Amino acid sequence: MQTAIVLFDRFTALDAVGPYEILGRLPGAETVFVAEQAGPVRNDTGSLALVADRTLADVPAPDLVVVPGGPGQTPQMENETLLDWLRTADATSTWTTSVCTGSLLLAAAGLLQGRRATSHWLALSHLGRFGAEPTGERVVTDGKYVTAAGVSSGIDMGLTLLGRIAGDDHARAVQLLTEYDPQPPYDAGSPQKAPAHLVEEFRGKSRFILT
Amino acid sequence: MQTAIVLFDRFTALDAVGPYEILGRLPGAETVFVAEQAGPVRNDTGSLALVADRTLADVPAPDLVVVPGGPGQTPQMENETLLDWLRTADATSTWTTSVCTGSLLLAAAGLLQGRRATSHWLALSHLGRFGAEPTGERVVTDGKYVTAAGVSSGIDMGLTLLGRIAGDDHARAVQLLTEYDPQPPYDAGSPQKAPAHLVEEFRGKSRFILT
Secondary structure (H helix, E strand, O other): OEEEEEOOOOEOHHHHHHHHHHHOOOOOOEEEEEEOOOEEEEEOOOOOEEEEOEEOOOOOOOOEEEEOOOOOHHHHOOOHHHHHHHHHHHHHOOEEEEEOOHHHHHHHOOOOOOOEEOOOOOOHHHHHHHOOEEOOOOEEEEOOEEEEOOOOHHHHHHHHHHHHHHOHHHHHHHHHHOOOOOOOOOOOOOOOOOOHHHHHHHHHOHHHHHO | OEEEEEOOOOEOHHHHHHHHHHHOOOOOOEEEEEEOOOEEEEEOOOOOEEEEOEEOOOOOOOOEEEEOOOOOHHHHOOOHHHHHHHHHHHHHOOEEEEEOOHHHHHHHOOOOOOOEEOOOOOOHHHHHHHOOEEOOOOEEEEOOEEEEOOOOHHHHHHHHHHHHHHOHHHHHHHHHHOOOOOOOOOOOOOOOOOOHHHHHHHHHOHHHHHO
């Protein structure tokens, strides 16, 4: 089994590394970071670089595709090289997945037509433009398409998928090994729970945050 | 304000990227990944490389130090270059922090003498050898020393610290932006909650897992 995690300029680091840390522990699987060009790829703030070990062309038929999001997703919506790769990889993948605004890339590639899907809460409404049916759930599975909400939700997506692929016991083992027993010191992780002034502030700036 | 996140061969990726994603959003702060040598540093499974943009020597006096763990921590316990850097950085830091077995490196550097601290649940008992007082809490603050439990706990540590540094409202804003509203599909994230057979299996293999 081969897992490909897609990188592009100005991706959000945790979008990629959250599911990586979970799904990279699939027994007997190869996990590879891919990008249009091999080499370091900078994240949204510019202070982190993850290495793409292989090019998209090197990895044409992964079994599992993971597409992170981040502000850099916007220009990728018109990158036909990436969109073509997504369509080709999806044609033979067992699972096609995304975190955060990565779902907009799957949608732009035409892969979420008529599918239930999610995205970062600030980007959710854009999914409909591409024929997807947005839902506010944290992890959404529709057939082989698994989409996760913003940034940190990729960890929950990873565990959900790991359970489907390797069984509940293996998923629980990885949860224990990564000590994923979350205890956030605040309860502001969704627009339903956060103080209204913060939600409004981000909605007002969403064009700036997401692009 | 300058934050230094330390990398070393065979670190655990989420240990570093969890707190990075939160603390890297401190307004006006510089965040830099450092290692003994600059360049790509491979993680515990070898399938991920994060770039250290600066050497330890380049960044002698960060305000905030973050030390991840991972199987590669064991050989670092005798790396006097790293331990010396930790002592020097700690002499002027405002906060000295760790995730997972990173606390064993702080302890080996002599920084946790008489301090309450935590670590990955499989490594917790080793803290006592260095004069620290182990506690099973997920995030432990003792003076300027903040230690977190295994792997994913660095996200909770990051939010806790962000609240202390930038205020509750800023921490809540970052929690909302990273949509950190965890919904794990299983409840097996600690040795108290996981099935007993998994806990026993890992305890039996802990030498293999941690080194």
